[in-house]
Amino acid sequence: MSGTPTAPPPTPFAATLAELAAADPHRLAITDGERTITRAELDAHTNRLARAYERLGVTQDSFVTIGLPNGIEWFEATIAVWKLGATPAPVSAKLPPIELDAIVELANPSLVVGLEAADRTCVPAGYEPDPELSDAPLPIKIAAAWKAPTSGGSTGRPKLIVAGGPSVTEGVSLTALAFGMTPDGVHLASGPLYHNGPLSFSVAALFTGSHIIVMERFDATRALALIEEYRVDWMYAVPTMMQRIWKLPEEDRLRHDLSSLNVVFHLAAPCPDWLKRAWIEWLGSEKIWELYAGTEAQSVTLIKGDEWLKHPGSVGRPIIGEMRILDAEGQELPRGQQGEVFMRAPEGTTTYRYIGADARALDDGWESLGDMGWMDEDGYLYLGDRSVDMILAGGANVYPAEIEAALDAHPNVGSSCVIGLPDDDLGNRIHAIVQPDAPVTEAELREHLADRLVRYKVPRSFEFVDEPLRDDAGKVRRSALRAARLG
Numbered sequence: 433m434s435g436t437p438t439a440p441p442p443t444p445f446a447a448t449l450a451e452l453a454a455a456d457p458h459r460l461a462i463t464d465g466e467r468t469i470t471r472a473e474l475d476a477h478t479n480r481l482a483r484a485y486e487r488l489g490v491t492q493d494s495f496v497t498i499g500l501p502n503g504i505e506w507f508e509a510t511i512a513v514w515k516l517g518a519t520p521a522p523v524s525a526k527l528p529p530i531e532l533d534a535i536v537e538l539a540n541p542s543l544v545v546g547l548e549a550a551d552r553t554c555v556p557a558g559y560e561p562d563p564e565l566s567d568a569p570l571p572i573k574i575a576a577a578w579k580a581p582t583s584g585g586s587t588g589r590p591k592l593i594v595a596g597g598p599s600v601t602e603g604v605s606l607t608a609l610a611f612g613m614t615p616d617g618v619h620l621a622s623g624p625l626y627h628n629g630p631l632s633f634s635v636a637a638l639f640t641g642s643h644i645i646v647m648e649r650f651d652a653t654r655a656l657a658l659i660e661e662y663r664v665d666w667m668y669a670v671p672t673m674m675q676r677i678w679k680l681p682e683e684d685r686l687r688h689d690l691s692s693l694n695v696v697f698h699l700a701a702p703c704p705d706w707l708k709r710a711w712i713e714w715l716g717s718e719k720i721w722e723l724y725a726g727t728e729a730q731s732v733t734l735i736k737g738d739e740w741l742k743h744p745g746s747v748g749r750p751i752i753g754e755m756r757i758l759d760a761e762g763q764e765l766p767r768g769q770q771g772e773v774f775m776r777a778p779e780g781t782t783t784y785r786y787i788g789a790d791a792r793a794l795d796d797g798w799e800s801l802g803d804m805g806w807m808d809e810d811g812y813l814y815l816g817d818r819s820v821d822m823i824l825a826g827g828a829n830v831y832p833a834e835i836e837a838a839l840d841a842h843p844n845v846g847s848s849c850v851i852g853l854p855d856d857d858l859g860n861r862i863h864a865i866v867q868p869d870a871p872v873t874e875a876e877l878r879e880h881l882a883d884r885l886v887r888y889k890v891p892r893s894f895e896f897v898d899e900p901l902r903d904d905a906g907k908v909r910r911s912a913l914r915a916a917r918l919g
Contacts, residue, residue, distance in 0.1 A: 442600035444574045445514045448639050449475050459616070461638075463662070464503040464646040474508070476567040481512040483570070484561030488543050488553050492517040493576050495539040495592075499532070499547035499626075500557055501525040502648050506625050507638070509545045514599045517573030518542065521580040521592060522626035524886045525557070530838075531886065535582055535590050538788045575599040579635075580787075581628045581727055583829060590834075591788035593628070593727045596781065601639045608636035610751070611734070612695035612721060613666050617642040620658060620667040622650050627828065628727040629700050633668050642666070652676040656688040663692040670827030671703040672858055678710055690715065699723040700827035701859050702815060705745060712737045722747055724813065726801045728784040728791075731755050731775035733813050746812040753777045755813060757806055762794060770806040770816050774798040821910045823852035825860045830889050832910060838884040839864060844872035847901040850891065851914040864891035865913060867901050 449471075452459075457472035469477070490496055496513045498520050500506045510520045521539050523532065525546055536549045544554040578599040580592045597603055611633070613619070619637035621644055623630035637644055645662050647655065650673055658664060674696075677685065696711065696719055703722065711720050717737030724747035725732040731753030735746055756764050757771040765771045776798045777783045793799045804816040823830040832850035839848040846869040852860035866877070874894045881890045902908045 442574070442598070442602055444572050445511070445578070445599045445601060445639065446570070446572055448601040449478075449511065450569060452639075452641050456641075459641075460643045462504050462507055462644045462646060465648050467504060469504055474511070478508050478511040478515060479570055480561045480563075480565045480567040481508055482515040483565045484559075485512050485518075485543055486516055488555065490516050490518050490542045492573060494518045494542035495521045495580055497532075497536060497539055497541040497544045497547070497549070498522045499525045499527055500545060502621065502625050502646050504646070505557065506646075507634075507644070510635075514575060514578070515570055515573065517575050517599075519575045519577045519580050519594070519599075521582065522631060523547070523582055524624065524626050527886055528882070528884050530884045531590070535592075538590065538592055539580065578604075579628075579631060581626065581631060583727060589788060591786050594785045594787060596729075596783040596785065604636050604639050608633075608640045611636070611697060611723070613637055613640055613642065614694070615640050615642075617665045618662050618692070619644045620655065620662075620664045621646045622655055622668050622673060623670065623827070627700075629670075629827075630668055633697065637666065650676075652680050653684060656680075656685065656690070659690055659693055660688045665692050665694045667693060667696050669696055669698040670700040671698060671707060672701070672826040674698060674703065674711060675707055675857060678707060693719060695719055695721055697721045697723065699725075701824045708737075708740065712741065717741060724748065724815070725752075726775075728799070728801065729753075730777040730783055730799055735812070739812075743808065743810065743812045746808070746814050748813065749811045750813075753783075755807075756798070758798075765806070767807050767809050770804055772800050773803045773805045773813070773815070774800045821851075823850075823860050823862060825852065825855075825862055826858040826888065828888055830862060835862065835864065835881075835885060835889055835891065838881055839866060839877065841884070842872065842877060842880045844868050844870040845877075847908075849901045849908045849910055849913055851910050851917070853893075853914070853917060855892075858892075861892040862889070863893045863895065863917070865895045865897055865901060867897050867899065 453471040453475040459471050460468055461471045461474045462469050496518050498509050500509060513520045523535055532547055532549055536552060544552045546557045548554055576598055577595045578597060580594045582590050583593055613636060619642040621630055621634045625631050634644055645658050645664060720737035722735050731750050733748035734751050735748030754776045756774055758774050759765055759771045791799050806814050821832050835850045836848045839845050845866055847867045849865045851863050853863045855861035
């Protein structure tokens with residue numbers, strides 16, 4: 433009697449890494465600015481490191497806060513956490529203590545790697561496990577959530593966005609192949625790995641057997657040189673990176689052999705039409721891909737360059753989940769009319785959960801990330817202004833309330849308002865409007881913020897005004913203040 437075929441069990445991350453190492457132990461796995469590690473070396477070293485973390489208290493499904501710069505060590509720490517069935521929660525290696533304390537309070541991690549946090553077990557960057565520990569395979573474990581990146585919030589407090597999926601490779605590998613990666617390819621990790629985009633796509637590349645080339649920090653000339661040297665076939669980018677490359681002297685941009693490059697995959701911020709067309713004309717429409725989604729991943733759009741030329745300005749059609757455009761009363765709008773973009777995950781799936789925040793959700797499972805947009809008759813999405821005050825600066829999400837809270841903590845600041853102003857390089861620059869209660873200088877405020885905010889959140893410009901910026905209810909009209917400065 434034959435039964436219904438059953439699906440094979442999911443493959444844990446650790447098992448996939450072991451399989452890749454066994455299949456080709458000497459193939460290069462990761463290269464950073466200092467060294468290269470093979471598949472076999474990566475698998476063995478992370479076995480030993482996992483045992484060290486286990487001794488330090490890392491347990492099944494606990495969070496581990498990882499504050500390491502881009503490099504092989506970041507991947508080793510993250511893999512070791514997965515091998516213990518725990519969840520990596522990456523943060524910037526330059527996170528100020530006050531911001532780190534707020535995140536640690538939320539995550540309650542069993543271990544902090546690369547940073548010092550009060551009343552927590554911590555190991556510094558460069559930590560090496562006891563060489564007497566075994567590097568043999570560990571018992572296979574699966575974390576309930578494979579990642580938990582951090583985001584700022586409109587309340588000025590951080591939140592964790594905990595993945596809805598476990599640490600198994602099937603979903604990650606399918607996503608990689610759908611987004612143009614090839615097995616055993618070469619991947620350029622150009623963005624900070626504590627951000628969700630670089631994290632997710634680098635991990636996808638890892639588990640499809642790609643050789644990952646990690647940039648410690650983005651540099652336009654260096655990126656082109658690495659593509660040529662290592663024959664990179666897949667590159668992550670945000671529009672700011674694309675613009676910095678495009679603005680190189682033409683002789684510098686064109687002297688590198690980029691013929692190996694199959695996909696330039698950009699996301700995280702709107703790409704100006706002129707820049708998108710320039711890259712399409714330079715490299716070919718089939719190589720320029722764009723994705724729109726949040727870390728929450730309820731729904732995802734995708735568009736390739738040839739489609740974009742037919743629907744210029746679009747970020748594509750949903751390939752995962754659903755999207756629709758609603759007005760302020762929650763009614764669906766006709767095609768071509770702008771409203772708020774709401775998303776819904778595929779039926780029966782949970783793509784994330786928040787720690788430290790609540791979703792903006794309707795009763796029937798539709799959620800919004802605060803974006804405005806419209807759809808054309810073919811179902812292609814076009815994004816408009818944000819419905820909330822979040823600033824997109826260089827591909828990073830920056831929340832004004834978080835910066836204002838830090839500014840207002842200065843004893844001489846009465847009130848403050850932070851807005852985004854147009855910037856040719858970053859898309860938006862962070863501009864702080866400050867109403868002081870007593871004399872204070874820009875230098876003093878920068879020194880004050882350096883202890884409270886990661887560098888990219890510190891305003892690029894300051895303006896001092898005499899009148900209070902908030903009403904008696906504590907409200908501030910950022911849109912009006914921004915419009916006045918643009919007018």
